[in-house]
Amino acid sequence: MSSEVLCHIPRFHTALAEWAACLILILFLKKRFKGWKLVLIIILSLIIQSLWQFTAGILPLAYWIPGMMFAVFLMWAFIFIACDVTVLSALYWCIHAFIMAEFAASFEWQITFYITSNLVLKLFVQQIIEYILLFLIYSLVFVLNYFLESRYMKNRTILDIRIRDLVTVFGIALFVFIISNLSFITQDTPFSGRYAVEIFYIRTLVDMIGLVLSYSQREQKLWMHAKTEIGALQNVLNRHYEQYRHSKETIELINRTYHDLKHQIAVIRAEKNPEKKAEYLDALESGIKYYEALNKTGNAVLDVILTSKSMACIDNKIHFSCVADGKLLNFIDVLDICSIFGNALENAIEGAKNIKDEERRLIKLAVYARNNLLIINFGNYYESKLKFENGHLITTKKDHMLHGYGIKSIKMAAAKYGGTVNIDTKDNWFSLSILIPLQNNNESEVKENEEV
Template identity: 45%
Template sequence: MIDIIPDIPRLYTAIAEWMACIVYIIILKRRINGWQLVTVAGGALVFQSIFLMVTRDLPIVFWIPSMLVAVGMMFLFIYICCDITPTEAGYFGVKAFVAAELVAALQWQVHFYWWSSSDSNLTLEILLLIVMYVGAFLLIWQLEKNLIPDEGRLNIMQRELWSTVVIGAAVFFISNLSFVSESTPFSGQYAREIFNIRTLVNVGGFAILFAYHVQINEIRVRHELEAVQKILQNQYAQYQQSKESIELINYKYHDLKNQIIALRAEEDPEKRNVYLTEMENDIKSFEAQNKTGNNVLDTLLASKNMYCIKNGITLTCVADGTLLNDMDVVDICTIFGNALDNAIEYEQQFENPEKRLIHVSLFAQKGFVMIRFENYFEGKLKLEGDLPATTKKDSYFHGYGLKSIQYTVQKYDGIVNVDNKDNWFELKILIPIKT
């Protein structure tokens, strides 16, 4: 009985697998576009179709290896077209395969229902194929697109990949079991029953993978929020520590000033006068430095400047801190702390001190508070969404500093913009002034 059941034409399967890959390529971040993407996609469709057609009449023992090769071709297609890791390409390759199996099985079941006992009409057959494939994959695209971050990556881990592989393999095995053997407890005995089993199992498998994908996305968002919250707490803690340290330093400088006054009253050698004058000038320079009109900002800038001096980085600042008087202390720490930390970390890679340059400016412009961080920059700026991609190897646990700045600025209806030109990286923040 198994031999008389008409299986899905291999060409139909190839088209379904290709269209499923296209759905995920569209919603993921691509590494190729335009005619290059069209050429690769066209080649993938040709190779997928030829391979499945050539392997159509192979003995049943080669069936599983042939399907593994087909899945591998889907993986390569997605990986070549998208700017994602091999792990992520494998994850979405399995999802695309299960989606293809579902759409192909559903279309063929409807086809078999209409034309099982009568001659089919080629025109109607092609029309049914187009309508069902396009409609089904548009629905899948609509479901999946909202679950992918703006930067087009989900940071899939190895454990998530293998969980998806196990689910996909189980769905494929159970859905096609009746086509291999009818003498198992899970096999169907009649053609329509077998088709029902395959379609329903594929629906269930796709639903499981979709739910798993939702869970992964929720975990990613929760992890991101926790990381941002930790950054906020760390920045505020640094501010408190810096405030205490700088207050102590101010006391010490005040004592030094009194000592200098006392020393000047004595008859000292000329060289000591010169030395004491230099000390006094340094104190005046310190006192005048980072007096922006906002105590929180003063503390942060003084702390970061001390670190920069110690590490051979030139930090300059022109800021009207009074513009931040209505901003929460934690938010000031988040914006300025993270921006300066990122700039300092980047500048430390340069051995030449003349390249270790950071400039901060804060001023009002046309009804907006403008906050601008600039630092010397070499190389090409790579963006993920609206923000620069992290240069850390472990991107899953890094890159949240700028995101926390973005979240904080959005609280004040502001925007964050990044740019680089003439060897300068610029982080620009615009916040409307409330009237």
């Protein structure tokens, strides 16, 4: 095999690499079709990609770049038709697949050339060896690619493609394409090679660098998201703690108001004007209804949070029932109590307050112990459509990058104590259950309560 042959990767090898790179991504993306329709799209894509590569191979050199652009378009069409993604997302994944395909084809053909170049074999034997090497090398490359993609694709952040992501990966692909093919266009540059082996070595190396840069871009995106998420979770935690402090001051004010009620009652009794008396009674009733929101569970922090949320329920005409043994929470940190109960009740109120039928605006809370487990159960009626992805509830708000941290914060708080969080939705009833192993002190309290 001559060195001139090295410079020309067989067209089928290129088509197979482009098709396989797209297929790996399609396996992880949400499908537009299923079953035989998807299989048909996959098979037709390989046939069309191969036919075009063979056609491009006989076109004049002047059509090389347009031919390459059309091959990329076919890759984009394959992803866009097979997957339920936007045009922008399909273009992003197409470019990433193109970088992967360029490396795979270049790497495979360089290895194949190295192994077969010094062998004196009959043509059909050499072709058999080439196809065996093609199968083995592509299997190795794309299996590794699959495992790399599985690491990234399980994170929803990677699937959220934005303009800056597209610009970045396009810049990487453009750099790779120009540098790796520069030597084929002209050898009169500092970055060009002069011999076939040297030129192809540069191409494979640059393609590999492009692939590394492409994955590095995704690593940076994950890191930035993790940083943003930590900050957002901390903000959620701080907000609920501030609400707790503010509510504590409000409750103290309510208590002082309650003690003043007896003086107001004396004034009402002395009032002879029926209209003024009725006005005083309405004001008095308004004050009493907020005092009724006060909770006494045995845990001061929980009392403040429940009182604050009870007031919010009163304002939104939500029926809130609570049966809670707050003493069971004594081993949980103040910030974690704020996170768990603040987030869960805030979500429940958000879901219930927009229900038109006021009789269905229901929220229930239970805190109790069973089998040495602390059980916290939140339940509320809902009418809005919930969205799940990979078994996880995700926010329905427009920008999920800025929302959806409530449930995550609850899960993180429960995990600190070895707990788990379960979500169940049935017959328009949302149930969030938290199970946390009880600490030794709490276990003894439970036994004492059971004996009593």
